Every structure is written in C-alpha cells, then in structure tokens.
Amino acid sequence: MTFPHDAHGVTHIDCDTCVVRGLACHDCVVTVLxxxxxxxxxxxxxxxxxxxxxxxxxxxxxxxxxxxxxPVQEPPAATG
Structure with missing residues (x-):
C-alpha cells in the first residue's frame, strides 16, 4: 500500500484532512496506537x-x- 509522501519519504498524517475521518477512525492504526x-x-x-x-x-x-x-470525471458513455 502506498501513501503520498514528500521528497524525503515522510508521510504527513493529518486526520483533519482525511476524507474518511469519522467513518474509518475506529479501524485506523493511528487511532489504535x-x-x-x-x-x-x-x-x-x-x-x-x-x-x-x-x-x-x-x-x-x-x-x-x-x-x-x-475531481476526476469519467467521459460520457457513447450512445448510438
């Protein structure tokens, strides 16, 4: 599993910016530790x-x- 990190190989974890905060906190290693x-x-x-x-x-x-x-948008489906 890979996570975004800076040029020095350091991953910054900020729970305030986690998209699934609240939904996955109970099962996250950060919360456990x-x-x-x-x-x-x-x-x-x-x-x-x-x-x-x-x-x-x-x-x-x-x-x-x-x-x-x-946001990534999918191209519209071809119809015809």
Missing part, C-alpha cells in the same frame, strides 16, 4: 513497520484518504 491526533508525521521506516504490523494482523492498516485537488 495514539487516539485521534490532529496530525502525525511518520517516515518511510515507520510506515513500513506499520505496514508489516498490519500485514501480520497485529494492528489495523492505515486508512488515510487524502482529497483530490480536482
């Missing part, structure tokens, strides 16, 4: 560790969903 923080920053090694724990069923996976800058 720390409760709902305003923002959490993890690096690639920490993210890999969380992924390994989630893959082993020890914690739920990260459920971070970030909003898109612009």
């Amino acid at each position: 720390l409760g709902p923080p305003p923002e959490l920053t993890i690096d690639d090694e920490e993210r890999a560790a969380l992924d390994a724990l989630a893959a082993g069923g020890l914690v739920p996976p990260l459920r971070l969903v970030t909003p898109c800058d612009t």
Whole structure:
C-alpha cells in the first residue's frame, strides 16, 4: 500500500484532512496506537513497520484518504 509522501519519504498524517475521518477512525492504526491526533508525521521506516504490523494482523492498516485537488470525471458513455 502506498501513501503520498514528500521528497524525503515522510508521510504527513493529518486526520483533519482525511476524507474518511469519522467513518474509518475506529479501524485506523493511528487511532489504535495514539487516539485521534490532529496530525502525525511518520517516515518511510515507520510506515513500513506499520505496514508489516498490519500485514501480520497485529494492528489495523492505515486508512488515510487524502482529497483530490480536482475531481476526476469519467467521459460520457457513447450512445448510438
């Protein structure tokens, strides 16, 4: 699973911008480990560790969903 990160490989987790906040908080690794923080920053090694724990069923996976800058629209279906 990949998540957006900066040029240094750091993922910034801000629950305030998570699209599924409230819907998935109960099953998110951030909530399980720390409760709902305003923002959490993890690096690639920490993210890999969380992924390994989630893959082993020890914690739920990260459920971070970030909003898109612009909505993606499907082209209209061809009729005819």
